[in-house]
Every structure is written in C-alpha cells, then in structure tokens.
Amino acid sequence: MKIEYRCSRCGYTIEATSWLWQCPKCGGPLDLVIEGLKFTLSEYRGLWRFSSVIPAKPLVSLGEGFTPLVKADFLGKGSYLKLEYLNPTGSFKDRGSAVAISKALEFGAKAVVEDSSGNAGISVAAYAATASIKARIYVPKDAPEGKKTLIRSLGAELIETSSRTEASRVAIKSVGPNEVYIGHAWNPWFLQGTKTLAYELLNQIGHVPNAVILPVSAGTLLLGLWIGFNELLGFGLINKVPRLYAVQTQGFADLYGRIHGEYSKEPTKFADALRVSNPPRLGQMVNAVTGSGGDALVIEDDELLQAWKTLLKRGYIVEPSSAIALSGYMKLLSNNYIGSDDEVVIILTGSGLKYIDIMSKV
C-alpha cells in the first residue's frame, strides 16, 4: 500500500512517511492518496474489521465502531437511527481517534496535542490514555464543565483558552519534538477513521440507503462518509453515493452559507459540539454535499430542543447537538426533499449522558 499526502488546495504531493497535518507549501488541508486499496473484511473486531482499507496498523482500540443501527418505526418506514453515541467515549469521534492515534504511534509520537470544544478532546484523551502516551488538550473556557472534568480524569493535561479559535492557535504553537498535533478538523488520518462509517452502513444494511442525515460542524464525519462511499463506488460494491444532508446550527452555518448565502443568527446556546467557524475543509464539504445530491440546512435552538426531548422520550440518550439531525429529517420530509418511502439513516453523534446537568433545565 503506497500512501501519499496531497494538498487539497495546491496539489503538492509527498510520500506519507511522517506526520503532517497541513501542506508544507501553501498551508492547505491534506488528503491521502492510497494506491492499491483492496477491500476484504478482517478478523478484527469493531472498526478494525475494515482494516484492509485503513492505512494504519491497528495499534489502539477501545472497542469503537459497529455501533447499533436501529429501525426508527416512529419516523418513516425506511428510517434508521445510527447510534454513534454508543462509541467508547460517547461520540463518533472515536473512529477518527482510533486511527489517528494508531498512526501517531506508528510514527513514533510520545505525546499528542489537540484543540476541541469537548467531544474530540475527550476522545483523543481516552485513546492517548489507552496507548500510554501523553495528551495535551486545549479547550475554550466556556466548554461544558463536565467535558473538561472528563478530559482531566482521563489523565490528559487540560489547558483553557479565551476562545475556540485561540485554543487552536495556542495548541498548534505548543507542539514540541516527538509530539504531534491531532487537529481533527485538519487531520487526514482522522478521516480514514470516520470513513469506516460508510463501510459499516453497507455492512449492516446490506446496501446503501438513499440518504444520510447528520450534524455537521468541522465536517470530519461528512467527509469521512464522502470518502468511504466513493471508495465503495470505486470497488463496484455500490452504484451510487447516498445523498448527504448536512445539518448545521444557528451561528455556525458556514457550509450552509457557502451554498445558500449567509445565515446570520445569534450563536446556538445548546449545540455546543457544533460551534466551529471557518472549518479548514469547507470547500471539500461543499463538494461532498452537492456532489452527493444532498444539501445543507440550518436548525435553530427551539427546534433543536423539541427534537432533543422527542429523542429522550423515545429512549435515545443523545446530546443536544445530535438532535438537530432529527429536526433536519423532519424539515426535509416536510419540504419533500426526502419521501416517506426513502430509506434514510439519521446519525446520532454524541451521548446525552454528558448533559444530564442541563436536562432538568430545559
């Protein structure tokens, strides 16, 4: 398997023999070009069953992947909920962390550095812990207290900064020798983890659905799905990529803005996991949504709260940010973007068990 980094902006290409998260020429986000990819199911468990298409040794696992897919009979006939919140640290981020931290180990890293508003920080902290390497996580001061506590309890060093953007700036600047910057919004290895969700949906359903609806901020899951489904298309295992519907939150809707024009609103109070501005891979995100025949939409906080309560009262313990995927489904259905006969997967991305403290207040 020959693996190269290729810059998504300037096209600069270099063999992937050491850790890079950004193009050394122009500063753009890097893609991975993998030659000789072949697909077979391996004997490993969970995400690593797709080991044949993951360009990293399976060095770290906390049991990520193969999360439950359940029929959601209370919605349309063909609708499924994909319970990504049942990953080991309570979010889909674990797919990315398992692969990125495995690769960091392969490249000899002794410590990892990450910036996050919560879930990615928890995930990276946990996978660094199980890999017995250090983690230093930069978070904005206003990240949920519970998520900060959890990052510390997992043994990581937690550093608070004035804002999400500042967390990113300081994290990158801090990276020392034998340390690597994970930067999940940039990291091309991280996407090799999230792409397994496409393989998994095919494996669990037996074919691909007509549409996939998911919450989107930095696009790590959206781009993972786009990469994965396109690989499956290349293998001839599917004959179309499902329409990808990216659901965003008020105040952080850059993807929607790029497609439909600016959507300005005061920042969300509840979808804290989705508070990302200027995602570095925005151009690729637009391409994934439009290229799949899908769309971007925005859900406001009042609709989010309603959807959150609906999911809880059906037994699905998700975080508020995840609930916008259900709101998105409702909106797409009422606008006839999807039909009630469409086979649709709604991705529930993060665990509500991290949000018990606010449940009694809404």
Add this chain to the structure above:
Amino acid sequence: MKIEYRCSRCGYTIEATSWLWQCPKCGGPLDLVIEGLKFTLSEYRGLWRFSSVIPAKPLVSLGEGFTPLVKADFLGKGSYLKLEYLNPTGSFKDRGSAVAISKALEFGAKAVVEDSSGNAGISVAAYAATASIKARIYVPKDAPEGKKTLIRSLGAELIETSSRTEASRVAIKSVGPNEVYIGHAWNPWFLQGTKTLAYELLNQIGHVPNAVILPVSAGTLLLGLWIGFNELLGFGLINKVPRLYAVQTQGFADLYGRIHGEYSKEPTKFADALRVSNPPRLGQMVNAVTGSGGDALVIEDDELLQAWKTLLKRGYIVEPSSAIALSGYMKLLSNNYIGSDDEVVIILTGSGLKYIDIMSKV
C-alpha cells in the same frame, strides 16, 4: 416452545401465560422452565441474534447487546474487558429490560412499575419509552441526582421514597390493572435477557474463558450468566461453565456473608449501584458461585477508588461500582485464585458518563 414458571423455593409450577414475578403460593422467586429450547443465530441484530433461546418476541430494542470485548493487555495476557457500559442506556441492565419489556407488551401491559437505585430505573424508563407505554419508577431519595434527572427526562414518572427497601414496598403496592411490576431482582424474564451475555462471550471469543469476574448486588447478571452457560453446556456447545467470581461492595455483601461469614463494614460511599440488601435470589446466587467453582469477595471503597482511577486513566469511562470488578481481578491474581495465564473476562457494567459530577471530587 412450552414455558412454565417454577418456584425456586416450593417448586410450584404453572404455565407462563400471564405476568408473574413471585410465586403465588409461597412468595418465592420464580424460574422459567423452557421446553424444546434450540440454539441457532438469528438474523436480528444485537441481543436478539440469540432470539432462538429467548422466550419472548423481539418487540422492543434500543440496540442492546454485542457490546465491545477488548483485550486488556495492561493486565494478564489472557484478560478481556467486556464493555457492558456501552449498552444503550449505559448499563448491562438493558439486556434484561429489552426482554422483560418485550414480554410485558406481549402480555398486554399498558404500564410498567419498577424500583431501583438508578441504572435499572433508567433502563426500564428508556425501554418503556421506546415501547410507548408508561413507566413509574420508585427510587430512594438518596439516589444520585443525575440518575433521577435522567429517569424524568426519559418521560417516566419518578417517585422518591425514604429508602431502597421502601421504594420496593411502595412500588409493589402501587401496581394497578394493566400494569406490571418489573422488579428486576425478582423478574424471571429479566434473567432471560442477562443470560445472553453468556452466549455472546462464546460468540465473541469462540470458546468460553476460564473465569468471569463481575460486580454483584441483586445477582441479575450473575444468575443470567449461570443460566446461559448451563444452557450452552446442555447444548454441548461448551464443556464447562467458567468460574464465576462475584465481587461485592462494603456494607452490601450478603452473598459473601452467606459463603464466608458476615462481613460488616460501614456502607459504601461510592458503589451506589450495588446497594442492595437481602436479594431475593440469594440462595441461587450462592449456588451459581459455588457451582461454577468460583467465589465471592468484597472490595472496600479505597480499593474501588484506586481501580476506578486506573480504568479512567486507561480510557475506560466506567462508573465507580464497575471498578470493583478490576479490584477483584487484582485480588484474585495476588491470591493465586486465578493465574496470569488464565483467560479471564472482567465485566464493566455501568457508564462513568453518569458520574462526571463526582470525578472532580475524588
């Protein structure tokens, strides 16, 4: 499939055509006697893959079962961690709830009643929610606030009582027409759910381990394993039942007491999920432990806290009560009850995401 209730105390037997949780003759706990049980894997997902041996229609599911089994290389060579805390509501109780609530539906129940110190209440509330029937949950006042909040958010009616014993008494008394008392510590259908863990370990490992170590209070998981492994023995699919090691907490060690003599200590401050006195199936629990060649042991709070921190710092986000299984493993290893070459499964029963509020305080 012919199904009968048989009283574990007086032997009274009656066909299982309606809901019973207690012997109508002597008040003892009921077992299920199932004729013509045959084992094949079904096409369903999760726990219901074992549908052929579950005496209930698969009417309710939130994606329970087939939780990750991970090699724990930081312990002995042959040790596995079974991540039951990644079940839909964050505990192994979901296995029992899925089957018990399915059976309650089959018998026409419009509401379920439960008493619980937390996890079972959350689980029953969630499964009742997904089944669109009502749930009324009785909990002691001093149950963790977060667990109470969650039960309410899942749409259940929560009633607080002065103590755990009082919760049980009032719950049973309250049961009206078309309502059923779940009573997980009594319920024979609940054990038909927890028994699937035995089948699942065989499925995931390919054979059975030498020993299984688990936290024990009312014995629902212990007895489920005992039933499941004995069924597998009956089918000739295994040739021995693994040694079952039941780990208890200080102040609530009735099983240990019955085997080794009283263990008196002030009640645990941290293992709130295990605070059960006088479990109704105590005799059966003794039989499961001694019959399998295992043992019961007690872990005190200081050891519990140490094990909890160890697990968190390895990336396993479990609740304090679960950590005693790791302490138990350490103790059994140092006493040579298990060897470092023994293949051992340590069951991590509940999610730490429900306990973020106390992580920063210990």
